[in-house]
Amino acid sequence: MAKEAFREGKAQDIKADLLKRVHLFEDLTEDELQEAVRYMQIRDFRRNEYLFFEEEGEPGVYILIDGLIKLLKETHDAKIVIVRLVYPGDIFGWIEWGKKAPRNTYTAKAIMESRTLYISNKDFINLAIKQPAIAIKMTCEATATLINTYETLKSIAGGKVEERIAKVLLEIADRIGKKYNDVIIIEAPLTRLDIAEMTGTTVETTIRVMSKWKKGGIINTERGYIEIIKRRELEKLAV
Numbered sequence: 147m148a149k150e151a152f153r154e155g156k157a158q159d160i161k162a163d164l165l166k167r168v169h170l171f172e173d174l175t176e177d178e179l180q181e182a183v184r185y186m187q188i189r190d191f192r193r194n195e196y197l198f199f200e201e202e203g204e205p206g207v208y209i210l211i212d213g214l215i216k217l218l219k220e221t222h223d224a225k226i227v228i229v230r231l232v233y234p235g236d237i238f239g240w241i242e243w244g245k246k247a248p249r250n251t252y253t254a255k256a257i258m259e260s261r262t263l264y265i266s267n268k269d270f271i272n273l274a275i276k277q278p279a280i281a282i283k284m285t286c287e288a289t290a291t292l293i294n295t296y297e298t299l300k301s302i303a304g305g306k307v308e309e310r311i312a313k314v315l316l317e318i319a320d321r322i323g324k325k326y327n328d329v330i331i332i333e334a335p336l337t338r339l340d341i342a343e344m345t346g347t348t349v350e351t352t353i354r355v356m357s358k359w360k361k362g363g364i365i366n367t368e369r370g371y372i373e374i375i376k377r378r379e380l381e382k383l384a385v
Contacts, residue, residue: 157188158180158183158184160188161183161186161188161263162179162180162183164188164211164261164263165179165182165183165186165209165263166179167211167234167235168209168211168235169235170235170237170283170284170287171280171283174280178277178279178280181273181276181277181280182273182277182280183263185265185266185269185270185272185273186209186263186264186265186269187263187264187265188261188262188263188264189208189261189262189263189264190259190260190261190262191213191215191256191259191260191261191262192256192259193256193257193258193259193335194255194256194257195255195256196253196254196255196256197215197254197255197256197262198253198254199253200218200219200220200250200251200252200253201251203239203251203253203254204266204267205239205240205241205242205247205266205267206239206240206241206264206265206266206267206270207237207238207239207240207241207264207265207270207284207288208232208237208238208239208254208262208263208264209235209236209237209262209263209264210232210233210234210235210236210237210238210260210261210262211234211261211262211263212234212259212260212261213234213256213257213258213259213260213261214231214232214233214256214257214258214260214322214334215231215232215238215254215255215256215257215260215262216228216230216231216232216254216255216257216340216343217229217230217231217232217238217252217253217254218252218253218254218255218343219250219252219253220253226343227343227344227346228340228343228344229252230291230294231257231317231318231321231344232254233321233322234322236287236291237284237287237288237291238254238288238291239288241267241270241271242267243271257334257335257336257340258334258335270284307345307347307351307355308355308383309383309384309385310345310346310347311341311345311347311352311355311356312380312381312383312384313384314341314344314345315332315341315365315372315374315380316374316377316380316381316384318332318334318336318372319332319374319377322334323374328375328377329373329374329375330373330374330377331371331372331373331374332371332372332373332374333371334371335370335371336371336372338352338353338356339352341356359380362379363375363376364376364379364380365380
């Protein structure tokens, strides 16, 4: 019993430490933090592992701690579109209340090794009853990301291909890029297929556009990751 209690306490501490790294929960009191982590599970995923599949995933909420996740949607003509990239600190998933359930969901896949905190639908509702402020924060964050997703889909529907690819690269750079002098390095295993699926175009077109930018000294991709060398040029293309 003592060993089990010790292990449980240790697990709680680990989850609390992970939750503290999420900006959304920075101002929680220690009691609120401990109450929140009671309902959460740590879930780790390998590179290219699926978290859940469209129409098959159970309701619940994930908080990404480390890594990178892509949310995928299959179109009517069997094409795959990445509707959103999930960055550390982001919330994704969905909640069902009574008979209220989303008509459409999505598939989630880890682009790289990723660690999440997960709270089930039932436990989220229990947490909302005990700590409504925490639930409201999470709901507001999820709503904000949903709006951003709509903007992404709208961008895919219109605009030139170069504009769409430039916007995607700039967003990724702003979220996870590391600046070295005047160069921004995106250290994530993003493929041309990923970028094509994020911008609603073909792999061939993505390769052509990025090769053109590489020749122009705007980006570099030789080392297995993307370097943005001339950010201002990319910003001009994104307008």
